[in-house]
Amino acid sequence: MSSNKSLFQEDAVNSCYCDESGIGQEPIATMVGVIVDASRMRKTKEDWQFLLGILSNLAGKKVAELHTADFYAGNGIWRIMEGPDRASFIDAIFDWLTERKHSIVYSSVNKNIFHANSNIEIPAEINNVWQFMGFHLILSIQKYQQTKAKNKGNTYLFFDNEEREERRFIDLVKNPPNWSDEYYARAKKQSSLDQIIDSCPHFSDSKDVGLLQVADFLAFFLRRYAEISENLSAPDYADEKVKLNEWIGKFQQRMIPQAHIYPKTARKLAHEYFCKYGSKSLMSLRNL
Secondary structure: OOOOOOOOOOOOOEEEEEEEEOOOOOOEEEEEEEEEEHHHHHHHHHHHHHHHHHHHHHHOOOOOOOOHHHHHHOOHHHHHOOHHHHHHHHHHHHHHHHHHOOEEEEEEEEHHHHHHHOOOOOOHHHOOHHHHHHHHHHHHHHHHHOOOOOOOOOEEEEEEOOHHHHHHHHHHHHOOOHHHHHHOOOOOOOOOOOOEOOOOOEEEOOOOOHHHHHHHHHHHHHHHHHHHHOOOOOOOOOOHHHHHHHHHHHHHOOEOOHHHOOOOOOOOHHHHHHHHHOOHHHHOOOOO
16 A cells, blocks of 8 residues: 655656536535656556557447446446446556556535635635546645655646636636735745746546546545435435445555644644535545
8 A cells, every 4th residue: 555655756747637526516525636756657558548448348339438427337339237347447447547557636515515615715816626526636746745855847637628627727727816926825926836847737538548547536435425324315326325435545555644634733724724614524534
């Protein structure tokens, strides 16, 4: 199992692939970033295409993109695949992710609490769920990455297409608000978000970028775990909670240190924004 040692590669260029789950009527929203260093990216992309190839054979038609929610529920083309078989394939994907040793960062929102306060306590720059989670991911990466030697400006950011949010989010990252400085204790001579390459996120179609599908996969299970753990949704099958605990245990092995996402001590106001509205069960996750 991994420890809280650095999961980033020093002096390497990293790419963080981000996608969300729960932007509709669900009670919890999540966003996950999968951080891949350049030296291991090609192998990961090849592996994911291989997994899609296996799914294509099982479905009897080409699968260019894994829509995790449909796969998990057995909707559409996945009706031909029994629940235990789908669960076994999910096991295999989580095992593969653990073996690949990529780092994971995440954010979450309890939407009822968030929407009750979005026009009162939450800064205008992050007063919708998508912007809130996306900026939280970036601040968490910045806080963690800047502690590593010779690591300045080495993470590219990629998000799934989000036309309604794209322009506003790019402006936010290019011109971060002053309050965000305290999240990562920005020094006097330190540039804003100096661990982010370009300071301009890239938006792509997840159908064309397999690692965005991986982020979607993780965001879905993180959300489902939170909803059931907090009794906001009923389990869909008898041992769902047991399976979700197993899968999230594997997720925890690859998390960046929780202190950079949901710190327990020495919180500043910038941390409180994200801690106050996050999922309680997800804030309680700890590194394994």
